[in-house]
Amino acid sequence: MYNSHDLARIAIGCLINGVFWTILYWAFFAVFHHFDIHRKYGIFKIREPEVHYRTALKNWKIPFLWGIGTSAVMALYGLKLNSPLGNTLGRQPELVFSLPPEYIFLHSPNLFTDILYGIVGFYLVDFTDYWAHRIGHRYPFMYKKFPFAHFVHHNWTFLNPLVVVSSPTLHPAVITGSAVYVFLLSQGLLLPVLFLHLVKIFSNYMSHLGCDPFPGLTRLNHRVGGWIPWIPLHHQYHHLHFTRQGNYGNLSCLWDYVFGTLIPESVYHIERGEPAPSVIARLGKPEEQLEADMGKFLQGKTGLSLR
Template sequence: METYGKILLIAMPAFFVLVLFEKFWGIWKHKDTVPLTDMISSLSSGMTNVTKDVLGLSVVVISYDWLYGKFGFFQIEATWIVYVLAFFALDFAGYWTHRIAHEYNLFWNNHIIHHSSEEFNLACALRQSISGIVKIFTVFLIPAAILGVPPEVIAIVAPLHLFAQFWYHTQHIGRMGFLEKIIVTPSHHRVHHAINPEYLDKNYGQIFIFWDKWFGTYQEEKEEIPAVYGVTRPVQTWNPIKINFMHLWLLIKDAWRTKNWSDKLKIWFMPLGWRPADVAAKYPVDKIKDVYHFEKYNPNLTKGMLVWSFVQLIVLLLFLSYLFGNLAAIGSPGIFYFGGFVFLTVFSYTELMDRNPNAWAWELLKVAYALYFVVVAGDWFGLNKFLPGSLYLFVGYLALSAIFSIWFSLRKENKATGQLI
């Protein structure tokens, strides 16, 4: 937990700088692929994901340590070749995990957030799940366990394998020559994120593309078919916490509503998109019929609301840095209470970005939650000890946050001009 937190103290600002670089590069090249609202939503999703991971808010049904103990027929030293083997093993497991997430209703809920952006940029790489509470796919690492790859090697290689999937989420890099035959490139991954019928459910590889070629899921990007991004059932929100659970909620409602008892069980394990016939007829859901003619989600936000949302993002990034750098000092259960504040903050300001008239209520809940701990402890999880006088800044931030949220929530839109009044 602490080690991963320290890694993220370096990784988070690095990813943020790269996302901003892509934004300014796009503006300079007159091809801005990073709308500010989309970027804020994506980075907010990333922050909820790393908070969940650092706090260990998931249950591993089958651990690699257990697999290694049961299937480790060989004992090998952690040499460089073992690290290479571990990397290939993780990528093989990643291919199948990724593919299953796209092919079955139950597992799509853990992955929908990553595809929910209607843009394709470095920021959307950080749209990662918080809904994957139960992890079962370690089973795909059985080949690594049989070969005797030590658990400590997997523990080191896994974060590197994950971070190596960041760079190819961009529209600014074209074809890459002979590398297209070996590794996953931006061209391959643009296909994967596209909802064009020709591209749908292709290129599941995470680092190496040859898995797709071997298992029949490869599709080349074609110039005459420009990729259109998103999901076929648009999420219509900037709130990443809502996105994480909307597919699961649809499955629960469909299972409850169908009159066919076999469908109540069947729905969870059917191919992605399958719904009971009686429910689909009575409760249709919006689905994009023509990928070249649909309106992207884009609520009207004033410059002030955009600036305020970006400020909230920066402030939350600073709070997260404090949390990850002081996990041991804050201790348990404090780190989990702090995590609750992170989730409430993201929920409240993304509701405001959605122009939810009740966003102020979520903001007041966040403020009340934070003030409770301030009043009880006389500090915010050791922040004032860490930086004397910072408690006043924190309380001042909470007050400003409440004021701005109420102000923006209650402003009405002029239907004639589309402007806030």
């Protein structure tokens, strides 16, 4: 399947991907902190504690491994990348292996059916992602054990889009999502996969924006059952360590609405346009107290020396 030249190219691609995403991760944390984005535009209008920022910078190994891991997973699934950054820049992947014609039963004759397959594929990936994420929270093996460990992604309460890459190498959601990709690609549905991948990337990074520049769109999404891929407020609540667990959707919140796993405080915020008093009580403390609380939480979670 792969010759030695391919394997060398994949290994170099994985390393470059790791370095690239680590640098971007540092840059986003620095920009958000330096320009005080969380206090000015954030969902809670609260300054990011220093200890949160410093700890995030020290956790560079996680995005580095994420960069290596995502490239490696694509290669393991037989997705040949056109560049080291191919899978994350939305380039069209090509399949290393191809199925014999008798196993191809899906056909897309025109652009309309391409878009239709793309939409169905998107909510299918959203569905597998939802359950993989939910199960990943439920079982300690999935939550705490490397390389599945989802808890490292939950170190961060103050979000920016690059928190996406602060995630373990083999998060179950990556595996299940890739399986849907491989299935659609094996049917020759390249354009639908490209379409769903672009929307997925957009939604995934926007869900970690830490701000909600379009609250009207968030309210509309709440009224129509959560299928619109715009969930920065929903996902911000998923990252709070003191609310009930829920809001597992990573691409849309459709399946949270279907299976009843919305966090009540996020619903309160969407409907009233402001955080619930219980959330303000935890986050709206004097700065030194929030620093101390956050430091205690992060020290316990990361085991890093935070001085």
